[in-house]
Every structure is written in C-alpha cells, then in structure tokens.
Amino acid sequence: MFSAATRRGSGLGFAMPAILLLAAFFVIPVVFLLTRSVTEPQLGLQNYAALVGSTTYAKVFFNTFLVAGVVTLVTVLIAFPVAWALAIMPGRWASVVFAIILLSMWTNLLARTYAWMVLLQQTGLINRMLKAIGLIDQPLQLTNNLIGVTIGMVYIMLPFMILPLMGVIKKIDPAILQAAALCGATKWQALTRVLVPLAAPGIASGALMVFVMSLGYYVTPSLLGGTANMMLAELIAQQVQSLVNWGMGGAAAFLLLLVTLGLYAVQLRFFEPKEGR
Amino acid sequence: MLLDFHKLGAWRWVLTAICAVMSLFLLLPILFIVALSFGSSRWLIFPPPGWTLKWYEELFADPRWIGAALTSAKIGVIVMVISVVLGLLASLALVRGTFRGRAVLRAFFLTPMVLPVVIVAVALYAAFLRLGLNGTLPGFVIAHVIVALPFAIITITGALETFDPAIEDAAILCGASPWEARLRVTLPGIRHGLFSAAIFSFLISWDEVVLAIFMASPTLQTLPVKVWTTLRQDLTPVIAAASTLLVALTVLLMIAAAVLRKGKSE
Amino acid sequence: MKTTLIALAFASALTSAAQAQDMVFTSWGGTTQDAQAAHWAAPFTEKGGPAVVQDGPTDYGKIKAMVEAGAVTWDVVDVEYDWALQAGKAGLLEPLDFAVIDKTKLDPRFVSDFAVGSFYYSFVLGWNPANFADAQPSTLADLFDTAKFPGKRTFYKWSAPGVIEAALLADGVAPDALYPLDLDRAFKKLDTIKADIIWWEGGAQSQQLLASGEAPIGFFWNGRISALQSDGMEVGVSWDQNITAADALVVPKGAKNKDAAMKFIAEATSAEGQAAFAAATGYAPINLGSADLMDPAVRATLPDAQTAVQVNADMAYWAEHRDEIGNRWYAWQAQ
Numbered sequence: 028m029f030s031a032a033t034r035r036g037s038g039l040g041f042a043m044p045a046i047l048l049l050a051a052f053f054v055i056p057v058v059f060l061l062t063r064s065v066t067e068p069q070l071g072l073q074n075y076a077a078l079v080g081s082t083t084y085a086k087v088f089f090n091t092f093l094v095a096g097v098v099t100l101v102t103v104l105i106a107f108p109v110a111w112a113l114a115i116m117p118g119r120w121a122s123v124v125f126a127i128i129l130l131s132m133w134t135n136l137l138a139r140t141y142a143w144m145v146l147l148q149q150t151g152l153i154n155r156m157l158k159a160i161g162l163i164d165q166p167l168q169l170t171n172n173l174i175g176v177t178i179g180m181v182y183i184m185l186p187f188m189i190l191p192l193m194g195v196i197k198k199i200d201p202a203i204l205q206a207a208a209l210c211g212a213t214k215w216q217a218l219t220r221v222l223v224p225l226a227a228p229g230i231a232s233g234a235l236m237v238f239v240m241s242l243g244y245y246v247t248p249s250l251l252g253g254t255a256n257m258m259l260a261e262l263i264a265q266q267v268q269s270l271v272n273w274g275m276g277g278a279a280a281f282l283l284l285l286v287t288l289g290l291y292a293v294q295l296r297f298f299e300p301k302e303g304r
Numbered sequence: 305m306l307l308d309f310h311k312l313g314a315w316r317w318v319l320t321a322i323c324a325v326m327s328l329f330l331l332l333p334i335l336f337i338v339a340l341s342f343g344s345s346r347w348l349i350f351p352p353p354g355w356t357l358k359w360y361e362e363l364f365a366d367p368r369w370i371g372a373a374l375t376s377a378k379i380g381v382i383v384m385v386i387s388v389v390l391g392l393l394a395s396l397a398l399v400r401g402t403f404r405g406r407a408v409l410r411a412f413f414l415t416p417m418v419l420p421v422v423i424v425a426v427a428l429y430a431a432f433l434r435l436g437l438n439g440t441l442p443g444f445v446i447a448h449v450i451v452a453l454p455f456a457i458i459t460i461t462g463a464l465e466t467f468d469p470a471i472e473d474a475a476i477l478c479g480a481s482p483w484e485a486r487l488r489v490t491l492p493g494i495r496h497g498l499f500s501a502a503i504f505s506f507l508i509s510w511d512e513v514v515l516a517i518f519m520a521s522p523t524l525q526t527l528p529v530k531v532w533t534t535l536r537q538d539l540t541p542v543i544a545a546a547s548t549l550l551v552a553l554t555v556l557l558m559i560a561a562a563v564l565r566k567g568k569s570e
Numbered sequence: 571m572k573t574t575l576i577a578l579a580f581a582s583a584l585t586s587a588a589q590a591q592d593m594v595f596t597s598w599g600g601t602t603q604d605a606q607a608a609h610w611a612a613p614f615t616e617k618g619g620p621a622v623v624q625d626g627p628t629d630y631g632k633i634k635a636m637v638e639a640g641a642v643t644w645d646v647v648d649v650e651y652d653w654a655l656q657a658g659k660a661g662l663l664e665p666l667d668f669a670v671i672d673k674t675k676l677d678p679r680f681v682s683d684f685a686v687g688s689f690y691y692s693f694v695l696g697w698n699p700a701n702f703a704d705a706q707p708s709t710l711a712d713l714f715d716t717a718k719f720p721g722k723r724t725f726y727k728w729s730a731p732g733v734i735e736a737a738l739l740a741d742g743v744a745p746d747a748l749y750p751l752d753l754d755r756a757f758k759k760l761d762t763i764k765a766d767i768i769w770w771e772g773g774a775q776s777q778q779l780l781a782s783g784e785a786p787i788g789f790f791w792n793g794r795i796s797a798l799q800s801d802g803m804e805v806g807v808s809w810d811q812n813i814t815a816a817d818a819l820v821v822p823k824g825a826k827n828k829d830a831a832m833k834f835i836a837e838a839t840s841a842e843g844q845a846a847f848a849a850a851t852g853y854a855p856i857n858l859g860s861a862d863l864m865d866p867a868v869r870a871t872l873p874d875a876q877t878a879v880q881v882n883a884d885m886a887y888w889a890e891h892r893d894e895i896g897n898r899w900y901a902w903q904a905q
Contacts, residue, residue, distance in 0.1 A: 044390050142336045
C-alpha cells in the first residue's frame, strides 16, 4: 500500500495513460468489430447460435484450451527447475544459459517454427538420429499432431516463463531456506513447502501469460499440428480473412474472450493474489 | 539449503542436467538454421548435398531485407520504451493502488492478449483507415504497444508483488521524497521485472507478424512480414541466412557486453 | 513563419501529387509477384504509365475494410478468380472498363464484368519417383490409393477449387457431372486417406514436402512442379484430369487511380505481357494470342497445352457457393 505519508489518491491516476491508450485504440475499434457479430449478416444472435450448436466449433474450442493447458503445464515443469538453477548457479554458467535463452527468443519466430517442422519430419534429423542409435524402427510421427504443436509452442514459451520466474526466485531470501533446513526439513519438504509457495506469484503470472498466449496462437500450431488439432485463432482467421465473414469471426472471438475471462475470474476466486503487505 | 548452489548435493546435478538439456533444446533449431543457410540445396534438406555462400550473396544483393530489419528494430525500440513506461505506471496502480475494481482493471489490461491477434488487426486496420494511420510509424507503434502492454504489465506486477513496499516507506521516512524513493529504491528493486518487460515488449514487436501485415505499407515493411511472404511463396534458405546473420550479430553483441562487464569489474 | 508555411504547403502538394500519380499493384508476393512486376509493371511504366508501387500480400479482409471506409489504397489486386466473382456481386469491386481492356483476345473462361484472369494454372498429380519402386502413380485414383501407393499425401489447405473436384473425379464421377458438387461424396472419399494427409499452405511448402520426401505424392500447382524439375529434381508428373483454376485482376471499389488501373490491366492482359509472364513462371496465359509469341518448347510445359485431359473448375459455381463450401471444408478439416 502507499503509506499514509505518501498517499495522495487511490493510485488510479497512474493507470490512466494505459487505460486511455487502450480505450481509444483497442476497446473502441474492437467493440465496433464485435458488434458486427450480432449485425452481420442480419441483426440477431444467429452467429452465436451457429457456434454453440456446431460440434466442430465445440471441438476446436476444446482443443484450443487443451493445447494451451498442456503447453502451459509442460512449460512450467521445465521452466521452474531451470529458473531455479539460473537464480543460484555460478555467474559464468548462468550467463551462458541466459544468453542461449535470449538468443532463441531473438531468432525469427517463423524461422524457428520451420526449423522444427523440418527437424521433426519423418525424414527429418531427429527421426533419423533415433533410428541410427537403434531406439526406433519406424519413424515417429512428430509433426502434424499434438506432439509437434507442444514441442513447437513450449520452445517458444519457455523464455517467457523462465525470465520472470528467475527474477522472482532471485529475490527470495536464502535465509528462509536456511531456516527451513535448520528446522529439520528435508530438501524435498523445503522445496514443496517453502520454495514453491514463495515462488508461487512468479509461477502464477508466468503460467497465466503462457496460457493466454497459447490460446491466441495459430501460426505455430497450424504449421506443426494437423488440422485435427486446429486452434480457435486459426478458425477465426479463416472466417475473417478467407471467407470475410466478420460476423462469425467476431462471434467466435467474443466467445473466446468470455470463456477466458471466466477462467480468470475463477482463478482469482481461488488463488487470490496477496493484498499487498 | 535450496538456494545455495553448492549445498544442494545430488540435486545440483539434476538441476544442471535439466539446464543443459534445455539449452540444447533451445539451440537445436538455431544451429539447424545456421547449417541450412550454408547448404547448397534450395530445399530444407539435411544434410545438404553441398555447401555454398550463395544465399548470403542473395541476401546482401537485396536491400529490402536490411531495410526491413532496421524498420523492425526501430519500431521495437520505441514500442519497448512506451510499453515499459505505461506498464510500470499501470502496475504501480494495480499493485499499490487502493481503488476498487483492481481485479477488473487487471483483467482489462489482459484482454489484448486474449483476443486473437487477427481480430485486433482487422479492428485496428478499419479504425486506422478512417484516421489515416495505416502504413505510418505512429500507427504501427500504437498497434504493437497494444499487444505488448499486457506482457509488460504482467511481468512488472509480478516483480512489484514480491517487492516489499516497506523498503520504499523506509526510504521516505529517512527523508526521501516519494518520487525519489520510487526511482532510487523501488525501480532498482524491480529491475528484473523491468528488464523482462523491456525484452518481452521488444521481442513481441520484433516477431509480430499478423498486425504487421495489416499495418505495413510498401515503404514500411518489417522483417516478419518479409519472412512471412517469402516463406509462403518461395521457401529458400535466404531466410536461414538472414536469421543466421542476426544470430551472429547478437552473439557478437553479447560477447562484447560480457567483455565490457569483465573489464569494469577488474 | 509565413514562408515556412508556404514552403511546407508547396512541398506537400508536390509529394501528394507525386503519390496520387503512383499506382499500387497488390499481389501474393514471392517470385510470382516479381514476375508480374517485371513483365507487367515495368513495361507499363516504360510506355508512359505512372510508376507502379508493389504491395502485398493480398488480403480479402483488408480489401473489405478499405472499401467500407472509403480509403482504398490498392488500385489493382491479384485475387482468386472465384472470390473475384463473389466480391463483384457483393459490390466490392469496380466494373472493368472494356473500352480500355481488349477482351476479344482473352480466354472467355476468365472474363467477367468485374474481373479478368491474371493467369491460370492447373493442379496436377506430382510424386517423388524415388519413393515408388514398382509402379508409378498416374491417375487421380492412385492419389487416393494408399494400399498401392503408400505414404503421406499433400493437398492445398485452403478452401479453393481443386481438391474437392479431385476427390470426386477419383471416386469415378465423370468430369461433366462434377457440378453441382456432391460435397458429402467428396468428403467421404477424402476421409479414406485423411489420416495420411499433410496440408500445404503455400506453394513453397508444397515443394518442400515433395522434395524432402515427407509427402511422396500429392496434388500441386503445376508451376511449382515445373520449378522443381528445372531445379534438376526428379519429379513424376501426371496431367491426367488436371484441374484448372485462375487468379484474377480486380479494381477495388473507390480506387484512387481507376484510369491508370484499367490501363495497367490492359497491359497485363496483353499478348506480350501474358507471354512473358508465362515463360517466366510456368503459368498459362489468358490471352489467346500469347501462344504464338512463345517458344514452343516452353509452351509444351504450360497448362494450356494439356487441354486434352483437362477439367475446368467452375468458377461461377464456386463464386455462388464459396461461403457454404468454405464453412463445410474448414469444419471437415477440423474434425
């Protein structure tokens, strides 16, 4: 909280520039587009009825959240140990790993995705290597399915989770962990009952970012996944750009927004962020 | 003693192994791209039948690539600065503010990230047509700030939430003005968050393709648009060459920064 | 202060005059647009027309937004022919000025009120011979026969004329009985190989899939196959029941340089322009006089020399049912 000595107002003023920018250049244009979901092709809720009644959309919707969930989970599982290690490793090694992470973010997204496409192909390097060392006889199907999408998206999302989490872990007072050890906690107990809870805000905000990003992605999933794993964003792109049906595209986008905000509200209810100290 | 690397015992090797495997995972496509950029086949076949420099020749012969990269960098830097500043202010309000509806405001700031980019792109494009902002630098920057801001806000709020405001209050009690306290105590305290926010904002803008396709004009092209249209039409290793050059440039910059830092500390 | 203002006004008048003169041509990018720039735009400017600025990629959402807002920045756009017909009916395009564009010399399959053909191409059966030791594929039915010719197949991902027709033909439908399209039958046929389909989104990806062997057989744009062959690759091609489709040149409604646009289209559809473009890309000219201007050896590789076993996709039918087919197509893909 702002201390009594410094509190001049509720603090809302600080957020005004961002709010005004978003209101003018995001809310208004998007609302205009989304109202077309109830006015095109005719006034009414037909677009929504079509979406809700269609098994295809239900499948795509479900698949989108499934992929986003899987990607987030895998990313968290890999990012946590890596962020932890980076936060405490000796400087030189940490710098090298850090540099590699930045380098992967900096390489063009499309180039990275195409590289994965070629690497994961049945005739690609990974399958050939696995065959060479005798692990498999037939090439594995690594693209055009959920595996390919997960690999590709985790690859892109990892840095987004590792960097903030690393910062959060660095700020944890080592004395707390020392105290836990002195109180007789095993390493595993210290991990699950002290370190993870302390790092939880970082994990939560990173996971939220990755999850929401994954919901809206379609370039990587469309290149690495088959159409059976189609994500909602691709469907919306088809409607908006190929079929130029802004009513339908807008309706699907609005539904996605509603469901996501709903999930966010649920998350808030059960995992309320601390109200300052 | 989980936060002391040397006291971790066997766990040290587990963590190191995970880091090593992940680093290899991150490097694999990049090394692959570098290798492909020297391959003589037009198609992305590995191992390539021969080696050549012709893709680099083609790259340098076409000034549009360099122009696109410079434009992307310029826009990225401007977007980075604006996002971090606006994001910092908004985060201060969200974390330290006392007004009601903070949770709602936080959700509001997230919405540009939730809505599929193509919707934001078409909506902004239609709006900018009437404002005359299409194909202009300010329009491009505004569009990218809109999608980068949620990232800045998430990372900075994450950092602010773990920063004890009592430290800032203590500075004020010691005689600093509120703004002085913020600048000299809080900002350094959340510098990891600020750094992450800056990097993410820049990279979101740098790699962003959908909005860029809508906001671009023949004279204002960003690198991802050039890569996208080239990849769709003509898959050649020229893109690999472009990516490799950027990677090389980044590595050089990182080495330079490391050398400078070492020089300062000696 | 006053002189600065006058200078500024003068400068902006000059620049805006110069910009109003430039014509904007939009296409899909890559070497195809490079060829269009070299063989249509360059001669156009040389013959006294305004400078032509290249823009892209073509985006139907953008066109709709531009026309609605009355702020059209594209003067001539290369689009898919069936979309052009639909867009014309929806009022998004300017009617073409046939006093300027000579339509008597143009292939009547690709002439309409709002659009003329830009070029046309065929979908052909292509395969990597190395993957098929015994028999080589030769008909569309073989494309759907995973028992005799195992491996992944690759088809064009977007809803467009070509793939549905191929499925119906492979299922035994006679070419003149294709329309109206029996979508159920087509999807049923495609379902038999759906697990083996890799979709290509762009021409380059299709070439990559074939060249790398990831998809040893598929249905491709003929120009892409010719490019592979001229690159020295061993590629099997069958023109049996090749399916034609076309791109179109259109002028969005409210374009700022309508007159220049019409003259540009006239140049682009001229016999010389079409011949030069065809030679450069492997796509077929829509000007009936171009054939005489071309090298016979080159002519033999073009779709228009393969008319014997050719099936023309019905653009008017597609224009009429574009949305309905599109929705069913994407829904089927997502299942």
